[in-house]
Amino acid sequence: MAFQSGAEFGSNVKAAYAALMAATKAAGRLPSDLSFHRTLDETLDAQLARTSATALRLANALWTPVHTPPARNLASIDDVAMQQPQQADGWTAAPGFSRVVDGIDTLLERIDVGLDEVLRRPAHGQRQQTVASAPVKMADARGVRVVHHGKNVARPQLAFDDAVDNSAAPFAWRIREKPHALVPLEHVAAAGGAAPEGPMGAHLASLGVGYELPHPYAHEIANQPVARQLYEERAALEPLAWDATPFAFVDQPEALARMMEHLQGAGEVAVDLEHHSYRSYQGFTCLVQVSSRTHDFVVDALALRSHLHVLNAVTADPAVVKVLHGAESDVVWLQRDFGVYLVGLFDTYHASHVLNMAHHSLAHLLRTYCGFEADKKHQLADWRIRPLPQEMLDYARSDTHFLLYVYDCMRNELVARGRRLVGRDVGTPGGACFGQLSLGGEQTVVQAAQDGVDAVVRRSRQTALRRYAKEAYDADHGGGANGWAAVLR
Structure with missing residues (x-):
């Protein structure tokens, strides 16, 4: 694929965000009793079937090439969709939903690495060297070299003696003894x-x-x-x-x-x-x-x-x-x-x-x-x-x-x-x-x-006196820490 100019790349990113915004808003307007309406309206049922087929095709286009070797195609969009069971509160994820999330993370990682390589592209005829765990440097608009993030750095969280707690449970003290205490x-x-x-x-x-x-x-x-x-x-x-x-x-x-x-x-x-x-x-x-x-x-x-x-x-x-x-x-x-x-x-x-x-x-x-x-x-x-x-x-x-x-x-x-x-x-x-x-x-x-x-x-x-507390995350509306709603604004 030919390399796009900065202006062309920026306009394509804006167009992608606009499409995501429209899709998100449309999904949010869907009624919870959609299955009931499908039984009453054959035209609506047919339109939704076509939309589901399109979503499945797009999901497979994204999902299949991410893995090496390529993963098998999804048989149904229901395998990866967020669902709201009858007579139950909230939404549940289908069994394959987490695999899609992992796949998207992989795509984002590849994009990130690709951008690094583009921004550090060597002069014509020169070899580009990549050193594991070395800092990746990018030049800003004034030509100043700015260390941004390391490439191929192992996640240090995996070696922590304490497991990282990303649950919604309230933060628990890590302190076990209290030096210089007035109150035990x-x-x-x-x-x-x-x-x-x-x-x-x-x-x-x-x-x-x-x-x-x-x-x-x-x-x-x-x-x-x-x-x-x-x-x-x-x-x-x-x-x-x-x-x-x-x-x-x-x-x-x-x-x-x-x-x-x-x-x-x-x-x-x-x-x-x-x-x-x-x-x-x-x-x-x-x-x-x-x-x-x-x-x-x-x-x-x-x-x-x-x-x-x-x-x-x-x-x-x-x-x-x-x-x-x-x-x-x-x-x-x-x-x-x-x-x-x-x-x-x-x-x-x-x-x-x-x-x-x-x-x-x-x-x-x-x-x-x-x-x-x-x-x-x-x-x-x-x-x-x-x-x-x-x-x-x-x-x-x-x-x-x-x-x-x-x-x-x-x-x-x-x-x-x-x-x-x-x-x-x-x-x-x-x-x-x-x-x-x-x-x-x-x-x-x-x-x-x-x-x-x-x-x-x-x-x-x-x-x-500030006290650490986990910021709540709202998966439905994208609010909270690193919420997806902020990306769509």
């Missing part, structure tokens, strides 16, 4: 109540709206004393030189234990995650980057997925400030994949808003405070790739290497602003105050306006 874990579970029993409980579970456990660290996040260092204005500590900073790629339990031993003596740690969601129902975390004042770590979250619950020894410690930027997603990914929670979060994204900065991205903060220009070409990288290329490893490491210095600068600006607004030093009694905090046993009145440190702490606590 079993008390939190008991306070959450019990799931409904009987038919109502079964019905709610089938809809994916059954019982969900509360946030296991909600009380600690809301009530633990704020780390004293947040209210201290002190010289910002510049990060060590890149090449002089000890770095470790952590992919073994022994290396993880050494990292935890180091972090438990830190006053602040910077944390970031690299996540994969391309053609994945819920997605999964691939890397966890952690930096202290003196060390950088990149943790292989695929290899150590079942071990990373130990991070709670640091992440749930209120005495250790956890510095993240834009942690809305990171918070729920840590819960979902590892059972890890953040007590004592300082989100520099919230700080940028409180300080009324012109821009709020991490790239802007790194440029403003560090003079570091973040390399954006790896934003769409496939973080499943192993071994990671050095440039991707450096990109991941850079997200946290400079972040504690950014935190120092922003904290100092917030403290100084609070002092200017109240017209007196922090710690002076009297006047309007945001709240009283217990700092090292000494009751200190912290005078700070709402756009000071307290505002960032409050907003960061709200972020840390």
Whole structure:
């Protein structure tokens, strides 16, 4: 088949979507008692028979060549159709429906690979080389090379110790022990109540709206004393030189234990995650980057997925400030994949808003405070790739290497602003105050306006209180996570 131009290809895609939209809408208008109407109207019965035959022919045209060797033809469209049995609620899939879904997935995979090869087509006369598990690169409109996704990467989910749960059942805690607890874990579970029993409980579970456990660290996040260092204005500590900073790629339990031993003596740690969601129902975390004042770590979250619950020894410690930027997603990914929670979060994204900065991205903060220009070409990288290329490893490491210095600068600006607004030093009694905090046993009145440190702490606590919940999927109407309705819009 001749290669189509971009405009021609785009118009054909739009035409295909329009046809799919029309077919979907037409199917949605079919009455549930169609069989009854067929018995009353011979003309309608004949038209539907012809339509079914056409659908069967098209299904076989798609289905048969997908498999190697080619699969046998479908005998009837009823073998693969969604059906609504009489005297039953909802729809059921015919026995062959899942095979068709798998076949369509195979077609999409072939299209994806084909597009990659077209976009990376070598010059005339050159040989094109394909390396398994190597990143596939595509050029954007400005000629910048952008890592998009890996080719021939084995699915890491298949090697997880815990089976991936894509069911409609409510999310269950992964946490089994609770370091730095004010309220024991079993008390939190008991306070959450019990799931409904009987038919109502079964019905709610089938809809994916059954019982969900509360946030296991909600009380600690809301009530633990704020780390004293947040209210201290002190010289910002510049990060060590890149090449002089000890770095470790952590992919073994022994290396993880050494990292935890180091972090438990830190006053602040910077944390970031690299996540994969391309053609994945819920997605999964691939890397966890952690930096202290003196060390950088990149943790292989695929290899150590079942071990990373130990991070709670640091992440749930209120005495250790956890510095993240834009942690809305990171918070729920840590819960979902590892059972890890953040007590004592300082989100520099919230700080940028409180300080009324012109821009709020991490790239802007790194440029403003560090003079570091973040390399954006790896934003769409496939973080499943192993071994990671050095440039991707450096990109991941850079997200946290400079972040504690950014935190120092922003904290100092917030403290100084609070002092200017109240017209007196922090710690002076009297006047309007945001709240009283217990700092090292000494009751200190912290005078700070709402756009000071307290505002960032409050907003960061709200972020840390986010709770992971599965997004319901509506197969009939295409709603929910990765719903087909979004594709047709």
